[in-house]
Amino acid sequence: MQRVVVDPEVPADIANLLRRNGPLLSRFRTGWSPEPKGARLPTPLVISLGITAAMVAAATAVTGASKAFFLVLAGLYATVLTCVYIARKPLPPDSVERVVYRNAQRFRGGYLIVEDFDYGSRDLLSRVQQAIDRIFGSRVNAMGMLDSVRNSVMLPAEEWEIARLLTKLSALRARHHTLARGVRTPEVAAAMAPLERALAASETAVVARVEALERYARHVAAADRALNAQGQVDALLAHLPEYEQLIAETGAARFSAPEIGHLSEDAAQLRRALHDSVRSAHEAFRYLDG
Structure with missing residues (x-):
């Protein structure tokens, strides 16, 4: 289930409140209000x-x-x-329902919920949010290897922009399907064809943005794997003297020395792989950033 998408311009504390209360926002959309109406009943x-x-x-x-x-x-x-x-x-003024309701009214238009998207758009938005979650949850991002500051600014903005375009696309598709119902004469079909091509082209453009974000997430995942592998090999290298001592004491140097030597080479290769993965992630970020 996708989460509420909030305009980055909304204050962070309010944005988090709205994201945590998607079901309430959906209830508000149906017309329900927690605010008291009219005179109170007697006790x-x-x-x-x-x-x-x-x-x-x-x-x-x-x-x-x-x-x-x-x-x-x-x-x-x-x-x-x-x-x-x-x-x-009536609920107390500081209840979650009334606090969320007041902020939902105050920042109307500054958030998007599941009902704002058709099924195709929901699938695309879920892909966007999964990619963003993978990036933010990566070790290389936490360690600052991906410019985590820029990520924290750019990724929410990209999520909002894609979501905003998807809501427009959803609304236009719904209207188009309504107008296209019934018998379509050749004249009507000819008139609607350019509009259908415009919808298809717009969807293709949005999908391209989603795929660019997913590509960035894949590079980040590759960098994470390289970082984890490097950590494991470095841990093995820390114990290398113990293995070398054992080999010397047992007289097994002629059997094991070459294999042990490869361990240092593997570590160097992993460091290069990590460097290349991070560099690729930065390049994908630059492409995503336009």
């Missing part, structure tokens, strides 16, 4: 007493079983109304 005690008094007054006009029935009914009715009041009681 449950007043309701209960009022209804009970009315029922008791009615019970005085009858006797026997009917009177007992009215009294029981009065108690049940008062209980039901109390529960209704509690269910409709």
Whole structure:
């Protein structure tokens, strides 16, 4: 499930609040509001007493079983109304629902939720977010080998821009499908053909941006693998003297010395591979950055 996409211009604390509350934002989109509307109902005690008094007054006009029935009914009715009041009681001003609602209204247009995208666009956006998560979660990014500062600025901006284009594409596709329903005469088909080509070309352009981001993520993953491999080989090299001593003591040098020597060569190759992987990632970043 894709996360809420927030305009980088929205303050970071508000952006995080909106991202954490996608289901609430979807409820707001359907028209639900946590804000109180109209006058408040009387307190449950007043309701209960009022209804009970009315029922008791009615019970005085009858006797026997009917009177007992009215009294029981009065108690049940008062209980039901109390529960209704509690269910409709306004949420406190600092509740999550009301805080999110106020910020959603304040930054209307500054965030996009799942309902803003058609199914094809949701798939593309999921690919974008997975690629970004892989980049931010990489060791080479955490170690500053990828210019993590630029990543923290550029990647959210790229996510927002792609998402914004996908919402426009989704809306135009929906409108186009609506207009294309029914019998299409040759004249209508001819008139719609350029529009369909425009939609296809726009989608191709957006897909190219998504693929560029995924390509960058793959280079980052390759750099991470090279970094992990280098760490493992360096750990082995740290214990190399122990192996060399054992070989010397057992007289096995003529069997093992060449193989042990290759370990240092492997470490040097891994360092070069890491350097090349990071360089490739930087090149992919520059391409992505235009």
